[in-house]
Amino acid sequence: MELKTVKMEYPEGANIIIGQTHFIKTAEDLYEVIVTTVPGAKFGLAFNEASGPCLVRAEGNEPELKNLAIKNVRAIGAGHIFLIILQDAFPINVLNAIKNCPEVCSLFCATGNEVEVVIAETDLGRGVLGVIDGFPPKGVETDKEVKERKEFLRKIGYKK
Numbered sequence: 001m002e003l004k005t006v007k008m009e010y011p012e013g014a015n016i017i018i019g020q021t022h023f024i025k026t027a028e029d030l031y032e033v034i035v036t037t038v039p040g041a042k043f044g045l046a047f048n049e050a051s052g053p054c055l056v057r058a059e060g061n062e063p064e065l066k067n068l069a070i071k072n073v074r075a076i077g078a079g080h081i082f083l084i085i086l087q088d089a090f091p092i093n094v095l096n097a098i099k100n101c102p103e104v105c106s107l108f109c110a111t112g113n114e115v116e117v118v119i120a121e122t123d124l125g126r127g128v129l130g131v132i133d134g135f136p137p138k139g140v141e142t143d144k145e146v147k148e149r150k151e152f153l154r155k156i157g158y159k160k
């Protein structure tokens with residue numbers, strides 16, 4: 001077995017969601033989840049089929065993001081992995097709906113940080129072991145930073 005990491009590429013200000021699923025209808029179902037949950041969101045998504053023709057299945061409403069999603073899942077190269085690149089919405093707006101999609105098995109990350117996907121490769125193929133999402137902690141927040149966090153969340157409407 002060989003271990004490697006694959007760095008994900010997506011535009012600054014966008015977010016990425018990576019997960020595992022199990023069925024060919026995932027691409028269409030996730031498309032419907034996003035457009036019905038956050039109608040103004042721009043996105044591209046791609047899914048690596050793991051049997052039959054083993055194609056990358058892709059959907060989206062923004063060609064650049066769709067092409068980047070395809071590029072990223074091809075670089076991951078593991079079957080049954082899906083990837084969404086999202087703009088004009090945050091993962092928190094769609095995560096519960098994605099989790100409730102019947103064929104979605106699990107999520108690895110939902111982030112705007114730099115991401116590396118940890119891959120294991122065997123004679124059978126590739127699998128995702130997990131992700132490296134962002135950077136390690138530099139310290140513990142102070143009272144001032146707690147106040148700033150709480151003010152920020154209220155300013156953007158996520159807390160009252």
